[in-house]
Amino acid sequence: MAYGVNLTGMTLKNAIITAAGPWAGSAEGIQRCIDAGAAAVITETICLEERQRISPRLFMKDQQLFNTMLYSNLHLEEWERVLDQIDRKDAKIICSIWGTSASEMAYLGKKLENMGADALEISLSAPIGSRNKLVGYHSPDAEAFIRALVDTVNIPVMAKLSYDSASSPDFLKNLENAGVSAFSAIDALKGLLGVDLENRRVLMPTYGGYTGTNIRPVSLAMTAMLRQYSQLPIVSSGGVLCYEHVLEFLMLGATAVQLASAIQLQGYDVISSIISAMETWMESHGYNSVDDIRGVALASLRPFEDIVPRSLVASLIEPCACTDCHICEQSCIKGAITRNDDCTIAINSLRCDGCGLCVERCPKKIIKLRWR
Numbered sequence: 001m002a003y004g005v006n007l008t009g010m011t012l013k014n015a016i017i018t019a020a021g022p023w024a025g026s027a028e029g030i031q032r033c034i035d036a037g038a039a040a041v042i043t044e045t046i047c048l049e050e051r052q053r054i055s056p057r058l059f060m061k062d063q064q065l066f067n068t069m070l071y072s073n074l075h076l077e078e079w080e081r082v083l084d085q086i087d088r089k090d091a092k093i094i095c096s097i098w099g100t101s102a103s104e105m106a107y108l109g110k111k112l113e114n115m116g117a118d119a120l121e122i123s124l125s126a127p128i129g130s131r132n133k134l135v136g137y138h139s140p141d142a143e144a145f146i147r148a149l150v151d152t153v154n155i156p157v158m159a160k161l162s163y164d165s166a167s168s169p170d171f172l173k174n175l176e177n178a179g180v181s182a183f184s185a186i187d188a189l190k191g192l193l194g195v196d197l198e199n200r201r202v203l204m205p206t207y208g209g210y211t212g213t214n215i216r217p218v219s220l221a222m223t224a225m226l227r228q229y230s231q232l233p234i235v236s237s238g239g240v241l242c243y244e245h246v247l248e249f250l251m252l253g254a255t256a257v258q259l260a261s262a263i264q265l266q267g268y269d270v271i272s273s274i275i276s277a278m279e280t281w282m283e284s285h286g287y288n289s290v291d292d293i294r295g296v297a298l299a300s301l302r303p304f305e306d307i308v309p310r311s312l313v314a315s316l317i318e319p320c321a322c323t324d325c326h327i328c329e330q331s332c333i334k335g336a337i338t339r340n341d342d343c344t345i346a347i348n349s350l351r352c353d354g355c356g357l358c359v360e361r362c363p364k365k366i367i368k369l370r371w372r
Contacts, residue, residue, distance in 0.1 A: 005290050007255050008156035008181035010092050012039035016275050019237050019258035020045050020096035027085035036271035040092040044072040045123050047098050059193050059204045065261050066208030083115050092118040102148035109149045119156040143178045150179035161185040166222040169229045184235040186222050211261045213239040227253030243277035251297040312354035312369040320345040328358040
């Protein structure tokens, strides 16, 4: 069964797009994304001139992944050769671009359109450390940049949004007025891995783009907010590591979903694995189209003021006599959970205010909230 989507007039065979990054910085890398089944591949961000690579440029601790690479290290002419070498099959090529002026952006866009790009993704900001303020912050000329690009090319232009820009209705409206066809969100967050306390040094040489599974809750919220602020298509990104994550974004209104750190951490085969698992889930649940699930979770998302207060308290589903686990006790700042002499847990409903943290943290899942 086919689960294709329509993105700004482009027919995609599925909802999976590979994001801009080093996995799509060469003909070989782009081809591997295509061969793995991606419906579209976004190139590494292209500038007029090649950019140096620093080493090391990837930093990781636990599930925290940081990237200190800004742009492609290939110049524009080399990208023409890259795009010529690709067997596109039924995939679309979206070129990620960055320019320092409206005229440069327009020139880049037209050149890449002539090279065969199916669409463009304009990078509006980057979380990497740089003296160039246009790199680290949103330019006040962003609308002019996009308008110049849109007026020059005849292919869709998608704006890659940071957390800040995705949460600004006024900025989004300016981008819409400038003619963007879709939003992709969110870009990596700005972050630092930490500090070496003994040597009084940071653990990475500059700010990096913070990616990976830990930013997914932020990106989920931005997808829901974008759907509420705008009717333009949304291509979600940020911490997507499995098919369940893809489905979450689609149910919050995304048209398609970008894979990034999943490829970095698991290799190109993760693309086909996620596509296959997602299609299997859709079929097993009787869905014939991605449209059947797009945005279905939004109805359950309400403003804080509309939530009706409920008088709930924690209670045990079954007796608990954990001898080594003190998680629920430690979680209760109201002192409603205590341990008896026989090591069983007791919950004082008069002290409990129903916050629910003990329910969330109990490793045995034997605490629930009930009506007072």
